[in-house]
Amino acid sequence: xxxxxxxxxxxxxxxxxxxxxxDDFRLEEAPVPEPGDGQFVVRHLFLGMQPAARIRMSELPxxxxxxxxxxxxxxxxxxxxxxxxxxxxxxxxxxxxxGGWQTQSLSDGxxxxxLDDRIRPLSAALxxxxxxxxxxxxxxLDIGRPEPGSAVVVSAAAGAVGSxxxxxxxxxxxxxxxxxxxxxxxxxxxxxxxxxxxxxxxxPDFEASLRDACPDGVDVYFDNVGGRVRDAVWFLLNDHARVxxxxxxxxxxxxxxxxxxxxxxxxVRRITVQGFLVRDHARRRDAFLDDMLGWIGDxxxxxxxxxxxxxxQAPAAFAGMLGGRNLGKTLVSI
Amino acid sequence: xxxxxxxxxxxxxxxxxxxxxxDDFRLEEAPVPEPGDGQFVVRHLFLGMQPAARIRMSELPxxxxxxxxxxxxxxxxxxxxxxxxxxxxxxxxxxxxxGGWQTQSLSDGxxxxxLDDRIRPLSAALxxxxxxxxxxxxxxLDIGRPEPGSAVVVSAAAGAVGSxxxxxxxxxxxxxxxxxxxxxxxxxxxxxxxxxxxxxxxxPDFEASLRDACPDGVDVYFDNVGGRVRDAVWFLLNDHARVxxxxxxxxxxxxxxxxxxxxxxxxVRRITVQGFLVRDHARRRDAFLDDMLGWIGDxxxxxxxxxxxxxxQAPAAFAGMLGGRNLGKTLVSI
Numbered sequence: 001x002x003x004x005x006x007x008x009x010x011x012x013x014x015x016x017x018x019x020x021x022x023d024d025f026r027l028e029e030a031p032v033p034e035p036g037d038g039q040f041v042v043r044h045l046f047l048g049m050q051p052a053a054r055i056r057m058s059e060l061p062x063x064x065x066x067x068x069x070x071x072x073x074x075x076x077x078x079x080x081x082x083x084x085x086x087x088x089x090x091x092x093x094x095x096x097x098x099g100g101w102q103t104q105s106l107s108d109g110x111x112x113x114x115l116d117d118r119i120r121p122l123s124a125a126l127x128x129x130x131x132x133x134x135x136x137x138x139x140x141l142d143i144g145r146p147e148p149g150s151a152v153v154v155s156a157a158a159g160a161v162g163s164x165x166x167x168x169x170x171x172x173x174x175x176x177x178x179x180x181x182x183x184x185x186x187x188x189x190x191x192x193x194x195x196x197x198x199x200x201x202x203x204p205d206f207e208a209s210l211r212d213a214c215p216d217g218v219d220v221y222f223d224n225v226g227g228r229v230r231d232a233v234w235f236l237l238n239d240h241a242r243v244x245x246x247x248x249x250x251x252x253x254x255x256x257x258x259x260x261x262x263x264x265x266x267x268v269r270r271i272t273v274q275g276f277l278v279r280d281h282a283r284r285r286d287a288f289l290d291d292m293l294g295w296i297g298d299x300x301x302x303x304x305x306x307x308x309x310x311x312x313q314a315p316a317a318f319a320g321m322l323g324g325r326n327l328g329k330t331l332v333s334i
Numbered sequence: 335x336x337x338x339x340x341x342x343x344x345x346x347x348x349x350x351x352x353x354x355x356x357d358d359f360r361l362e363e364a365p366v367p368e369p370g371d372g373q374f375v376v377r378h379l380f381l382g383m384q385p386a387a388r389i390r391m392s393e394l395p396x397x398x399x400x401x402x403x404x405x406x407x408x409x410x411x412x413x414x415x416x417x418x419x420x421x422x423x424x425x426x427x428x429x430x431x432x433g434g435w436q437t438q439s440l441s442d443g444x445x446x447x448x449l450d451d452r453i454r455p456l457s458a459a460l461x462x463x464x465x466x467x468x469x470x471x472x473x474x475l476d477i478g479r480p481e482p483g484s485a486v487v488v489s490a491a492a493g494a495v496g497s498x499x500x501x502x503x504x505x506x507x508x509x510x511x512x513x514x515x516x517x518x519x520x521x522x523x524x525x526x527x528x529x530x531x532x533x534x535x536x537x538p539d540f541e542a543s544l545r546d547a548c549p550d551g552v553d554v555y556f557d558n559v560g561g562r563v564r565d566a567v568w569f570l571l572n573d574h575a576r577v578x579x580x581x582x583x584x585x586x587x588x589x590x591x592x593x594x595x596x597x598x599x600x601x602v603r604r605i606t607v608q609g610f611l612v613r614d615h616a617r618r619r620d621a622f623l624d625d626m627l628g629w630i631g632d633x634x635x636x637x638x639x640x641x642x643x644x645x646x647q648a649p650a651a652f653a654g655m656l657g658g659r660n661l662g663k664t665l666v667s668i
Binding site for chain 1: 389394560564580582600609
């Protein structure tokens with residue numbers, strides 16, 4: 001596979017106010033990167049969109065420095081090595097890395113993983129067999145730690161992380177309730193993903209429907225969204241409930257930190273809230289891949305991809321995901 | 335020891351609005367209780383005041399039903415059995431139970447503990463050798479789980495729970511910073527209790543002083559107070575910090591649940607917040623007593639009692655504690 005003559009890339013031209021819009025980014029051409037010693041060049045096949053990338057477009061403190069103005073927005077990528085002066089990566093290797101919104105990227109290997117040959121299609125390395133899937137797996141099993149029979153609620157249940165977390169809960173014998181936006185997603189969550197129920201947070205009777213769907217309260221809440229959805233689950237939590245704080249999609253567009261729910265409930269119910277990032281749990285990757293390939297192979301776990309075609313779709317795909325228009329993992333194929 | 339001819343008791347005549355005042359309670363005489371089958375009567379020697387008892391004076395949901403109007407306000411008590419038809423408790427036994435704001439109470443033994451003979455003075459069974467001490471012990475060691483060298487912050491550090499939690503942190507080799515109200519308490523926390531530093535939350539430069547006192551951030555925060563003190567610590571927490579949610583003194587007088595801090599910080603720092611109640615940890619009592627008696631015996635752990643004399647002082651002692659006027663355990667001697 002030959003590298004094209006130019007690298008096409010988006011750069012951030014200003015900090016988005018609220019939902020990102022097209023004019024926050026500029027598409028430009030740049031020279032094809034040349035690998036230095038210990039580096040290699042990846043030609044991207046897919047970009048994987050993650051809600052948390054929105055945090056880096058702002059200047060609020062986070063676990064990573066903000067994307068600078070003029071910098072390439074963050075995305076995980078899957079691609080093929082086209083040139084290498086790195087001993088661990090050879091031309092033709094398939095790798096997952098964080099190459100960003102561009103057609104090619106330079107890597108020193110520090111955040112790159114050569115793909116396990118069992119990962120097919122390659123795009124799954126960005127979704128259910130990649131960081132999104134590992135996030136759902138670690139979050140549910142290691143942070144949430146439900147017992148068989150536990151009442152588990154998952155928000156953004158039709159998304160890349162929530163769909164994996166909820167299906168694993170179902171496989172582990174939990175009563176599993178999803179929360180998603182709109183009837184199409186809710187049907188998908190129940191009929192295709194096998195959740196026991198799914199509640200539409202856009203419906204006017206959301207709070208009452210959620211209560212009805214959780215007649216015995218909630219033991220584990222896997223939260224991807226924060227905000228009013230989280231606040232509705234908060235008062236259904238049982239004694240000793242565990243909250244897996246995985247994401248806060250509903251708050252990423254805010255310019256200032258949003259208040260959380262009252263701690264009085266956490267005290268009287270002895271609730272544990274635990275924030276986590278998948279990067280701290282890379283040692284679980286082998287067990288994760290073995291389990292996931294098994295579950296996918298025997299039909300117990302399903303996934304969807306929401307693919308836009310062409311790099312120029314990146315801003316719209318990203319905003320669509322933040323607005324909840326995706327079903328499954330949001331990808332851009334290059 | 336002879337039971338007196340009447341039981342003197344306070345009853346709740348209305349739900350306090352904000353800080354409890356004298357007119358929220360009425361002192362009255364009632365007949366001396368008669369033990370039925372499986373019951374016994376305790377003559378109280380001390381009442382132990384706990385901030386969380388304020389929750390039961392409101393109608394907000396909690397782990398216990400509210401004290402009814404006309405009911406006796408909650409307090410733990412230490413006393414002597416004066417009459418018994420219970421096989422496990424004999425006249426003359428010293429017991430800790432939750433007898434409330436009165437001179438005598440009836441018990442079926444379910445929430446009563448016969449005191450270990452090593453507990454002297456008896457009042458310590460309500461403070462550092464009782465529920466308050468066990469709360470500090472379990473909260474710090476089992477929930478907070480600091481390592482030697484961890485940076486530990488304890489709010490209400492001069493109180494019955496905080497003083498124990500912080501001294502155990504110091505004994506375990508942590509760098510220990512207290513937060514307390516006013517220079518007298520702060521001096522006590524450093525000079526008598528041996529904390530490395532103590533920051534006055536009433537001082538105008540509280541936030542800056544706290545930052546200065548925690549140059550390497552905070553690994554474990556033992557929170558007794560909630561509110562603005564908690565919010566100041568929140569943004570000093572390190573990656574993987576643990577918050578021991580033990581109490582919310584600053585919020586108990588509020589009529590509606592108060593918002594908590596933003597979860598964005600908990601996500602990017604991978605923070606765990608865990609609410610706990612000491613009643614879930616009774617199995618730790620033996621190890622606790624052994625450790626505490628050892629530490630007190632060799633002078634490594636100290637405690638103070640803030641004793642008011644006479645049942646009629648109960649409302650003022652309770653309000654004084656909620657207002658932060660106590661040093662150590664707030665007791666009423668009968």
